[in-house]
Amino acid sequence: MKRLKLAVIALFTLVTVSNVNAQDENNPWAIGFGVNVVDFYLNNTSFTDKLEDHIGSSDWNFLPSVSRITAEKYLDKGFSLQFSGTINKITHKFSDGDSDFLYYSLGLNAKYDLNNLIGDTGWFDPFVYLGGDYVSADSMNEGMLGVGFGFNIWVNENIGFNYQHGSKYGFSNKIQDHIQTSAGIVIRFGGKDTDGDGVYDKDDACPDVAGLVEFNGCPDADGDGIKDSDDACPNAAGLAAMNGCPDADGDGVADKDDMCANAKGTKANKGCPDSDGDGVLDKDDKCASTSGPSANNGCPWPDTDGDGVLDKDDNCKNEVGPASNSGCPVVVNPLESLPEITKDINFNLDSAVITSDAASKLDKIYNLISSVDNVTFVIEGHADSLGNDTYNKYLSKRRAESAKKYLVKKGMDASKLETKGYGEDNPIADNDTEEGRAQNRRVVIKLNDM
Numbered sequence: 001m002k003r004l005k006l007a008v009i010a011l012f013t014l015v016t017v018s019n020v021n022a023q024d025e026n027n028p029w030a031i032g033f034g035v036n037v038v039d040f041y042l043n044n045t046s047f048t049d050k051l052e053d054h055i056g057s058s059d060w061n062f063l064p065s066v067s068r069i070t071a072e073k074y075l076d077k078g079f080s081l082q083f084s085g086t087i088n089k090i091t092h093k094f095s096d097g098d099s100d101f102l103y104y105s106l107g108l109n110a111k112y113d114l115n116n117l118i119g120d121t122g123w124f125d126p127f128v129y130l131g132g133d134y135v136s137a138d139s140m141n142e143g144m145l146g147v148g149f150g151f152n153i154w155v156n157e158n159i160g161f162n163y164q165h166g167s168k169y170g171f172s173n174k175i176q177d178h179i180q181t182s183a184g185i186v187i188r189f190g191g192k193d194t195d196g197d198g199v200y201d202k203d204d205a206c207p208d209v210a211g212l213v214e215f216n217g218c219p220d221a222d223g224d225g226i227k228d229s230d231d232a233c234p235n236a237a238g239l240a241a242m243n244g245c246p247d248a249d250g251d252g253v254a255d256k257d258d259m260c261a262n263a264k265g266t267k268a269n270k271g272c273p274d275s276d277g278d279g280v281l282d283k284d285d286k287c288a289s290t291s292g293p294s295a296n297n298g299c300p301w302p303d304t305d306g307d308g309v310l311d312k313d314d315n316c317k318n319e320v321g322p323a324s325n326s327g328c329p330v331v332v333n334p335l336e337s338l339p340e341i342t343k344d345i346n347f348n349l350d351s352a353v354i355t356s357d358a359a360s361k362l363d364k365i366y367n368l369i370s371s372v373d374n375v376t377f378v379i380e381g382h383a384d385s386l387g388n389d390t391y392n393k394y395l396s397k398r399r400a401e402s403a404k405k406y407l408v409k410k411g412m413d414a415s416k417l418e419t420k421g422y423g424e425d426n427p428i429a430d431n432d433t434e435e436g437r438a439q440n441r442r443v444v445i446k447l448n449d450m
Contacts, residue, residue, distance in 0.1 A: 026200040027188035032070035032162050034184015036086045037062045038103055040093050040176045061103070063089045068182045070162075078116035082109040082129065086180065090137065093176065099138070105168075105180075107133035107146055125152040125160070133168055135175050142174040152186055162186040205229075232256070259283075335372065335447060341365055345403065347441045350387070352398035354406050358443075362403060365445055366410045376448040379403050381421045382428075384437035389423055397421030403443045418448060 037060040070084045088103040109131030115121055128149045135144050148166015155161070165181045191200040197210040197217055204217030206229070211219040215227040224237035224244055231244030233256055238245040245254035251264040251271055258271030260283055265272040272281040278291035278298055285298030292299040301310040307320040307327055314327030321328040342365060345358045354362065369377060381400030383392035400419035408414045429436035 026191040026202055027158065028074040029190035030070075030072040030074075030080075030186055030188040032068070032072075032184055032186040033066055034068045034162060034182050035062070035064075035066065036068040036088060036180055036182040038088050038090065038178055038180050040178040042094060061088055061090045061092065063087065066184075068184060070186070072111070078113040080111040080113070082111050082131070083107070084109065084133075086182070101138040103135075103137045105133045105135040105144075107131055109146060123154045125154060127151065129164075129166065135168065135170075137175050140174045142170050142172055144168040144170045144175065144177075146180075158188055160186050160188075335369070335375070338365070338368060338445065338447070341368065342443075342445045344439075345443050345445075346438060347399050347443075349384075349437075349441065350395065352395065352402045354402050358403075359406065362406050363410070366407050366412060369416075369445075370410075370412055376416045376418060378418045378420060378446055378448045380426075380444045380446065381419065382426060382440055382442050382444070383424050384440040385424045385427070385431035386437065393421050393423035395421075396423050399441075399443050403445070 039060050067088055068084065068086045070082055072080050072082045074080045084105075084107045086103075086105050086107075090099045090101050090103050091097060093099040109129040111127045111129040114126040114128065118126075126149070129147070131146045133144045133146050135142055146166055146168050148164060150162065150164030150166075152160045152162050161183070162185065163181075163183050165179070167177065167179050169177050191202070193200050193204070194207045195204070195210040195217070197204070197212070199211065199213055199217030201207040204211070205215070206218040209219050211217040211227070218227040218229055220227050220231070221234050222231070222237040222244070224231070224239075226238070226240060226244035228234040231238070232242075233245035233254070236246050236255070238254070239247060242254040245256050247253065247258070248255055248261050249258070249264040249271070251258070251266070253265065253267055253271035255261040258265070259269075260272035260281070263271075263273050263282065265274070265281075269281055272283055274281050274285070275288050276285070276291045276298070278285070278293070280292070280294045280298030282288040285292075287297075287299035290298075290300060293301070296312075301312050303310050303314070304317045305314070305320050305327070307314070307322070309321065309323045309327030311317045313323075314321075316326070316328035319327075319329050321330065341361060345361050346355070347353070347358070348355065369375075379400040381396035381398070381403075383396045383399075385392075387395075397419065398421075400421055404414070404417045404419050407417060424431070424440070427436075427440045428442075429439035431437050431440060
């Protein structure tokens with residue numbers, strides 16, 4: 001008996017040192033309703049004798065009504081406290097019909113859930129218990145030690161079937177040691193579910209926001225299978241690869257980061273296409289299929305006159321001209337070639353007659369200067385050094401007049417032509433040689449202001 005007392009003290013000490021205040025299990029409260037049967041041991045001798053009575057007993061006392069009520073509070077680490085009350089009608093104690101009295105008991109048991117040792121079995125919940133009962137039977141009252149085992153079979157989260165079997169041992173031998181077995185229904189409750197999502201706060205990673213069981217109580221607002229806390233786009237169904245964001249055009253850029261969410265593009269272009277590869281996105285490219293600079297909105301610069309100078313740089317877009325003149329045609333002053341043409345309009349010795357070679361050159365000069373307006377020209381005559389100076393001036397003047405007459409005859413306005421004779425004063429070659437003197441017998445036509 002002392003050993004039993006020590007066992008009771010040890011068990012209650014273990015329960016006491018556990019964190020009784022720790023409300024960290026789902027459904028910490030439970031109540032039970034059921035029936036019980038009582039069978040008294042024939043002997044109060046050895047454990048072996050009691051076991052034989054236990055196995056071979058058939059003297060069960062049963063009250064056909066609700067005869068057992070329990071209330072339980074979960075403590076911690078698999079331990080619970082169970083308060084129980086039972087009532088029974090004893091009609092046979094040692095033999096059939098030898099008794100007729102009421103039996104009742106009030107007990108407090110410490111239960112231990114074996115799932116904490118063997119692992120959670122889900123619907124099957126076995127336990128052992130040890131406790132004390134105040135028992136009244138046949139006008140006798142006694143405190144008794146209760147020990148036994150049982151199990152719950154859970155139909156759902158809150159309702160289950162209960163079976164409990166154990167023995168009660170007296171401390172003063174006023175009441176015969178006996179077996180008590182019960183069965184009934186147990187209802188557990190009290191689990192806190194602040195957001196009402198069916199996941200108790202203990203297991204709810206998001207206790208203040210209704211969520212889903214598969215996400216430990218956290219929400220998935222867009223229903224894409226990614227909980228909101230891991231979803232970069234919690235209100236738009238998306239892909240896991242996009243951290244929960246949609247990618248409407250399938251270009252690998254999430255819509256939230258995609259500047260062109262409905263047109264397949266590249267990450268480098270923030271999801272936008274650049275069809276012609278000119279660096280101007282199609283959405284900004286006025287010539288999306290033709291490469292062109294961004295400065296011209298993605299279009300190639302035009303060259304209207306086809307002179308190789310782009311219109312943007314061409315000051316004369318409709319006239320062909322070189323780049324060196326900004327695309328404008330170069331206006332050639334026809335008189336610039338006049339000095340070159342008038343070279344070598346030469347005369348024979350002591351002659352002012354226009355030679356055929358001189359005539360050919362005067363024809364070119366006429367074509368060059370006849371249409372030039374607001375300009376006058378001077379025809380200079382020259383001679384070699386043969387003869388005296390006075391004659392040579394006279395001869396050079398005649399040569400200039402001959403050239404003027406030729407041009408006027410072709411249609412040149414005479415008022416645009418002036419003549420001068422310089423004689424031998426301005427030689428261009430050596431008068432000591434025949435070749436040099438031939439070059440000095442000449443006329444030169446110049447602009448009057450040159």
